[in-house]
Amino acid sequence: MTTLEIQFDGGKKISTIVNGHHIQTDQPVRAGGEGSAPTPFDLFLASLGTCAGIFIKSFCDQRDIPTDNIKLFQHMHFSQESHLFEKFELEIHIPQDFPEKYRDSLIHVAESCSVKKHLMNPPEFEVYTKVV
Numbered sequence: 001m002t003t004l005e006i007q008f009d010g011g012k013k014i015s016t017i018v019n020g021h022h023i024q025t026d027q028p029v030r031a032g033g034e035g036s037a038p039t040p041f042d043l044f045l046a047s048l049g050t051c052a053g054i055f056i057k058s059f060c061d062q063r064d065i066p067t068d069n070i071k072l073f074q075h076m077h078f079s080q081e082s083h084l085f086e087k088f089e090l091e092i093h094i095p096q097d098f099p100e101k102y103r104d105s106l107i108h109v110a111e112s113c114s115v116k117k118h119l120m121n122p123p124e125f126e127v128y129t130k131v132v
Contacts, residue, residue, distance in 0.1 A: 004018060011032075011034060012026055012032050014040065024036075024037045025037050026038075048074060048113070049090065052072060052090050052111075056072070059106065059109040065098070065099065071092075092106060
């Protein structure tokens with residue numbers, strides 16, 4: 001079991017310590033926060049693209065392919081009916097000289113992202129209180 005401690009930092013700021021890194025969140029001013037940090041949901045959304053990004057980066061590094069001119073764009077389609085995102089697209093921009101033989105592989109490694117795998121096979125959630 002892995003455990004994260006979530007801390008209440010005042011106002012609408014909530015943070016956690018992850019592997020020695022302090023990650024702070026806040027709410028926008030319109031929601032009563034200071035807008036000083038991303039919202040928790042923004043971090044969730046960013047985790048999808050950055051996870052795919054590190055898989056792409058590792059793939060390219062192993063083959064000595066420069067990533068300076070590779071960009072990822074994450075498109076999210078929102079449903080007005082359910083008020084949830086119903087589709088995510090990851091668009092990988094590659095330079096003209098990107099090796100043709102690796103283009104399909106690049107898609108495959110991006111799809112191997114651990115965050116995506118968790119969404120595709122969601123874990124069980126349990127919330128409870130404990131008096132200490």
